[in-house]
Amino acid sequence: MSEHVSPPAGLSRRGLLGLLGAGAGGIVVGAAGGAVVGTTVATAADSGSAAGTVHPFFGAHQAGITTPVQDHLHFAAFDMADDATREDLISLLQDWTYAAARMTQGLDVSASGAVGGRPEAPPDDTGEALGLPASALTITFGLGPDLFERDGVDRFGIAARRPADLIVLPKFLGDDLVPAASGGQLCIQACADDPQVAVHAIRNLSRIGFGRAKIRWSQLGFGRTSKTSAAQATPRNLFGFKDGTANILADDTAGLDEHVWVPASGAAGWMAGGSYLVARRISQLIETWDRVRLVEQERIVGRDKAQGAPLSGGDEFTAPDFSKTDATGATSIDARSHVHLAHPDVNGGTRILRRGYNFVDGNSVLGSLDAGLFFLSYQRSPEQFVRIQKKLSTDAMNEYVRHVGSAVFAVPPGATEGSYVGAGLFA
Amino acid sequence: MSEHVSPPAGLSRRGLLGLLGAGAGGIVVGAAGGAVVGTTVATAADSGSAAGTVHPFFGAHQAGITTPVQDHLHFAAFDMADDATREDLISLLQDWTYAAARMTQGLDVSASGAVGGRPEAPPDDTGEALGLPASALTITFGLGPDLFERDGVDRFGIAARRPADLIVLPKFLGDDLVPAASGGQLCIQACADDPQVAVHAIRNLSRIGFGRAKIRWSQLGFGRTSKTSAAQATPRNLFGFKDGTANILADDTAGLDEHVWVPASGAAGWMAGGSYLVARRISQLIETWDRVRLVEQERIVGRDKAQGAPLSGGDEFTAPDFSKTDATGATSIDARSHVHLAHPDVNGGTRILRRGYNFVDGNSVLGSLDAGLFFLSYQRSPEQFVRIQKKLSTDAMNEYVRHVGSAVFAVPPGATEGSYVGAGLFA
Numbered sequence: 001m002s003e004h005v006s007p008p009a010g011l012s013r014r015g016l017l018g019l020l021g022a023g024a025g026g027i028v029v030g031a032a033g034g035a036v037v038g039t040t041v042a043t044a045a046d047s048g049s050a051a052g053t054v055h056p057f058f059g060a061h062q063a064g065i066t067t068p069v070q071d072h073l074h075f076a077a078f079d080m081a082d083d084a085t086r087e088d089l090i091s092l093l094q095d096w097t098y099a100a101a102r103m104t105q106g107l108d109v110s111a112s113g114a115v116g117g118r119p120e121a122p123p124d125d126t127g128e129a130l131g132l133p134a135s136a137l138t139i140t141f142g143l144g145p146d147l148f149e150r151d152g153v154d155r156f157g158i159a160a161r162r163p164a165d166l167i168v169l170p171k172f173l174g175d176d177l178v179p180a181a182s183g184g185q186l187c188i189q190a191c192a193d194d195p196q197v198a199v200h201a202i203r204n205l206s207r208i209g210f211g212r213a214k215i216r217w218s219q220l221g222f223g224r225t226s227k228t229s230a231a232q233a234t235p236r237n238l239f240g241f242k243d244g245t246a247n248i249l250a251d252d253t254a255g256l257d258e259h260v261w262v263p264a265s266g267a268a269g270w271m272a273g274g275s276y277l278v279a280r281r282i283s284q285l286i287e288t289w290d291r292v293r294l295v296e297q298e299r300i301v302g303r304d305k306a307q308g309a310p311l312s313g314g315d316e317f318t319a320p321d322f323s324k325t326d327a328t329g330a331t332s333i334d335a336r337s338h339v340h341l342a343h344p345d346v347n348g349g350t351r352i353l354r355r356g357y358n359f360v361d362g363n364s365v366l367g368s369l370d371a372g373l374f375f376l377s378y379q380r381s382p383e384q385f386v387r388i389q390k391k392l393s394t395d396a397m398n399e400y401v402r403h404v405g406s407a408v409f410a411v412p413p414g415a416t417e418g419s420y421v422g423a424g425l426f427a
Numbered sequence: 428m429s430e431h432v433s434p435p436a437g438l439s440r441r442g443l444l445g446l447l448g449a450g451a452g453g454i455v456v457g458a459a460g461g462a463v464v465g466t467t468v469a470t471a472a473d474s475g476s477a478a479g480t481v482h483p484f485f486g487a488h489q490a491g492i493t494t495p496v497q498d499h500l501h502f503a504a505f506d507m508a509d510d511a512t513r514e515d516l517i518s519l520l521q522d523w524t525y526a527a528a529r530m531t532q533g534l535d536v537s538a539s540g541a542v543g544g545r546p547e548a549p550p551d552d553t554g555e556a557l558g559l560p561a562s563a564l565t566i567t568f569g570l571g572p573d574l575f576e577r578d579g580v581d582r583f584g585i586a587a588r589r590p591a592d593l594i595v596l597p598k599f600l601g602d603d604l605v606p607a608a609s610g611g612q613l614c615i616q617a618c619a620d621d622p623q624v625a626v627h628a629i630r631n632l633s634r635i636g637f638g639r640a641k642i643r644w645s646q647l648g649f650g651r652t653s654k655t656s657a658a659q660a661t662p663r664n665l666f667g668f669k670d671g672t673a674n675i676l677a678d679d680t681a682g683l684d685e686h687v688w689v690p691a692s693g694a695a696g697w698m699a700g701g702s703y704l705v706a707r708r709i710s711q712l713i714e715t716w717d718r719v720r721l722v723e724q725e726r727i728v729g730r731d732k733a734q735g736a737p738l739s740g741g742d743e744f745t746a747p748d749f750s751k752t753d754a755t756g757a758t759s760i761d762a763r764s765h766v767h768l769a770h771p772d773v774n775g776g777t778r779i780l781r782r783g784y785n786f787v788d789g790n791s792v793l794g795s796l797d798a799g800l801f802f803l804s805y806q807r808s809p810e811q812f813v814r815i816q817k818k819l820s821t822d823a824m825n826e827y828v829r830h831v832g833s834a835v836f837a838v839p840p841g842a843t844e845g846s847y848v849g850a851g852l853f854a
Contacts, residue, residue: 072622072649074787078794114667115733119722126717127667127732128650128785131660180792195622195649196663199787203796207717214794220787222499222622222647223555233558236623240541240554290553290634295546305554306542358555360501360626360647361788365607367505367641369630 051193053136057101059414060273061261062421064138064191065353065378066250068229072195073221073357073374074202075279077184077407078213080147086156088212089147090426095208096141096188097420100201106134109204126207128200135194139201141421142277142409147185161425163268165276165381166410173393174403181281181405184216189277189376195222217405219281221357221374228355234308234316238284238358238371239400241301242308245316248353259351262380262413270424273413278352278385280375281359281405287368289400300396302337310339322346336396347391350384352377372401382408478620480563484528486841487700488688489848491565491618492780492805493677495656499622500648500784501629502706502801504611504834505640507574513583515639516574517853522635523568523615524847527628533561536631553634555627562621566628568848569704569836574612588852590695592703592808593837600820601830608708608832611643616704616803622649644832646708648784648801655780661735661743665711665785665798666827668728669735672743675780686778689807689840697851700840705779705812707802708786708832714795716827727823729764737766749773763823774818777811779804799828809835 055063080089099109108114114127148154148162171177190201199220206215225237226244230251237243248255257263264272289297298304302311302320310320312332322340324332333340344351355376363369377385385408392398415421482490507516526536535541541554575581575589598604617628626647633642652664653671657678664670675682684690691699716724725731729738729747737747739759749767751759760767771778782803790796804812812835819825842848 076790115721115731117721119725120720122718123667123721123724123732125667126665126713128663128665130663130667130733196785199649199665199785199798203713203798206794206796207714210714215790215796216794218790218796220649220789222626222649236555236557238553238555238626240550240552240557286553286630287634287637291549293547294542294544294550297550298546304542305550306557358623358626362647363503363642363645367633367643369633369642369645371626371630 051135052106052133053193054105054134055136055138057104057139057415058417061275062140062411062414063104064140064189065260065275065355065411066228066256067136067138067191068232068250069224069226069355070136070138070191070198071193071222071224072191072198073224074190074195074198074218075221075374075376076188076202076206076218077144077216077279078186078188078206078209079216080155080185080213081211084155084212086158086426089156092209092212093141093422094420096205097415099205099208100139100141100421103129103201103204104134104137104139106132106137109208126200126203128203129197132194132197132200135192135197137190137192137197137201139205140189140191140277140411142187142189142411143422143425144183144185144187144407144409146183150185158425161268161270163262163266163271163410165262165266165268165383166408167382167386169278169382169406169408170386172389172403174398175406176402176404177406178404181217181219182407184407184409186213187277187279187407187409195220219359219374219405220361221359223358225356225358225373226354228353237373238286238360239289239297239301241297241303241305242316243356244354245303245308248351255351256353258380259384260353260378260380270427271410271412275378275380275411276382277409277411278375278377278379278382279405279407279409280403281372282375283370283372283402283404285368285400285402286371292400299334300337300400302333302339311337334396336394338392338395338397341391341395342388347388350387352379352384352388378411478562479533479560480620481532481561482563482565484531484566484842485844489567489701489838489841490531491567491616492687492702492782492838493655493683494563494565494618495659495677496651496653496782497563497565497618497625498620498649498651499618499625500651500801501617501622501625501645502648502803503615503629503633503645504571504643504706505613505615505633505636506643507582507612507640508638511582511639513585513853516583519636519639520568520849521847523632524842526632526635527566527568527848530556530628530631531561531564531566533559533564536635553627553631555630556624559621559624559627562619562624564617564619564624564628566632567616567618567704567838569614569616569838570849570852571610571612571614571834571836573610577612585852588695588697590689590693590698590837592689592693592695592698592810593835594809594813596705596809596833596835597813599816599830601825602833603829603831604833605831608644608646609834611834611836613640614704614706614834614836622647646786646801646832647788648786650785652783652785652800653781655782664800665713665787666716666724666728668724668730668732669743670783670800671781672730672735675778682778683780685807686811687780687805687807697854698837698839702805702807702838703809704836704838705802705804705806705809706832706834706836707830709800709802710797710829710831711799712795712827712829713798719827726761727764727827729760729766738764761823763821765819765822765824768818768822769815774815777814779806779811779815805838
């Protein structure tokens with residue numbers, strides 16, 4: 001690995017992971033990089049600081065699902081090139097694994113980096129994250145339904161291995177989906193506490209995919225709207241309300257096994273330890289919402305705005321009491337409130353792990369901000385999302401939101417060192 | 428101020444600043460807010476941490492120019508409503524000043540806040556920054572050329588007070604401007620270390636302007652590309668190079684007086700202590716750039732990629748030696764390099780204070796990222812920018828960038844407590 005690693009197009013075809021075979025135990029060390037052995041990493045980054053937080057890439061599950069939600073997101077959905085082969089898909093997943101494992105450890109995308117290699121060649125790494133620490137970067141890969149089969153063609157020879165759970169989402173009441181924000185054969189979720197680090201990851205992975213896959217749509221998110229750790233404060237969405245109060249937390253092993261991780265007993269064994277990701281771009285009509293009376297905002301959400309306590313009383317973490325009534329005999333929490341309709345009690349116990357982000361993407365010609373929630377949820381089957389979303393068809397909040405993007409992906413289990421994400425699909 | 432402050436539309440017409448007259452010394456204290464007296468502030472924010480950094484709003488100059496560049500930007504250009512009057516413009520600037528002074532101190536947009544006031548009314552504050560510290564927020568206001576006169580109409584009675592320096596920028600070679608990212612009668616630059624705080628500021632100021640002004644275009648930026656303090660590390664742009672190495676720093680009083688602040692001796696006396704802002708949305712063809720050889724990238728920039736040292740030798744902060752030649756007799760720094768053409772030595776000593784941000788706004792249908800630099804520069808006259816930009820017409824970097832947005836604004840001096848930004852224009 002002391003020799004130059006050629007630029008992405010060539011690099012990809014050669015099968016980077018193959019080159020690594022000479023090294024012991026997976027990711028090997030280049031002259032320009034730090035040493036990566038298992039989950040131990042040595043880089044120039046200040047790993048003592050929060051910015052220096054480094055999450056292991058390899059493991060039973062992919063990182064970026066139960067990892068404490070980082071502050072920033074860059075998400076991209078990809079389509080394979082029309083002429084791409086099964087071999088291209090495998091080499092792409094291998095190259096992405098190699099690069100992701102490096103970048104999440106705070107390293108350049110390859111050992112020759114942004115300024116190494118031959119000066120007469122383009123650098124492997126695009127360079128804008130030079131000098132920045134890992135910033136808690138996680139990179140999570142997913143496989144869309146039509147990777148397995150598109151227009152009746154099984155291009156990659158994997159149609160027979162498509163998990164039955166990997167359905168195409170039905171159209172929901174009020175969906176106003178645009179193709180430019182929907183679907184995709186592959187996805188990459190990059191989360192980091194520094195947006196430049198997340199952008200650098202997507203950019204370099206997109207570059208590595210050149211000729212094999214290209215970005216179909218993408219989304220930046222700037223403010224997490226959930227938490228996956230009890231230590232994280234509950235953030236607020238752009239309606240000004242706390243969001244993600246009742247999320248499934250990383251230490252809730254039983255809850256994760258029941259609701260998030262695909263069990264080993266499933267029909268598609270290669271997905272055991274994986275999950276399913278639903279991504280929904282939800283535009284929020286914030287200017288309209290902002291003109292709604294406070295009591296009405298709270299009625300719609302079912303919680304008070306200041307503390308996030310259910311309107312049945314208590315504090316943020318008090319369980320809502322949907323039977324409690326006020327002096328007029330009406331329930332304190334409206335039956336059409338968001339908290340009621342999304343609650344496990346009215347959805348047969350169904351829960352999902354949310355991991356969404358706020359976004360603002362410019363403005364309309366009318367001067368309103370193009371703002372909303374980029375909803376991300378992980379569940380052991382997309383059916384869980386479908387059940388809750390159908391229940392939300394009568395949600396009083398629907399008047400103020402528009403679902404404009406939708407996608408679903410099978411998220412394979414984590415890779416073991418020396419292998420790559422999705423390897424089980426081709427075994 | 429213990430009474431409810433009515434929602435923005437009504438609030439604006441009543442002239443918030445007028446309501447404040449009862450309080451001593453400008454910004455007064457509401458029950459829901461912290462006490463703001465001069466530059467001393469008491470809030471729930473952890474002002475000991477970086478996130479709790481609070482910058483004074485009032486002063487000789489507006490904050491957000493020499494303030495250490497924060498990590499995030501939300502910028503918006505506004506046009507006044509067609510039927511807006513001089514009185515509307517004045518009340519808008521007053522209301523914006525009131526709200527900006529509060530928000531920069533980590534307070535809600537008004538004393539009644541996001542959950543105060545009457546529950547039967549919409550909250551004054553939209554709420555998504557509840558519980559977040561000031562995060563070093565600065566809010567900087569500017570006035571565009573056609574605020575003074577548009578289509579020959581002097582709607583606001585200020586045409587005669589237009590500074591001669593406030594020109595409309597000429598068309599530069601290679602400009603490919605779109606109206607949706609150009610111009611504007613007013614602008615607001617909100618910078619903060621937390622993007623949710625910057626977005627909250629623009630959203631609430633836009634809301635306050637409802638009926639009087641609306642957003643014409645806007646831009647989020649996620650990574651600063653300059654520094655204004657020697658303590659800040661030089662950041663990198665999306666070409667992977669350090670940017671802003673030779674910027675004018677906040678402690679360079681002489682440099683600021685010479686290049687940035689409008690002198691008291693100028694013809695438009697109300698601008699003394701102010702500055703002029705140029706905003707340019709510059710798309711970077713990053714996928715194309717990424718395929719350029721390292722030596723060629725460095726030749727185009729004129730600096731090495733790793734350290735940012737000029738190609739004539741030394742380290743990042745060594746002055747470039749444009750006369751130095753290599754073994755072939757060619758100058759070490761190409762005459763068409765960016766560092767050469769932008770240098771004060773070839774521009775009659777002209778300097779500007781840069782304050783730009785990287786951006787990524789989704790992707791094209793071809794799968795390339797819509798990425799670039801949102802260039803912001805402050806100078807005592809837009810002529811400084813014009814001179815440098817004309818010189819850059821032969822910049823070798825032009826092959827990889829497209830200027831798609833352009834705007835210029837007069838940035839009034841800072842407001843004194845009890846007054847408002849731009850007051851001098853109406854005196």
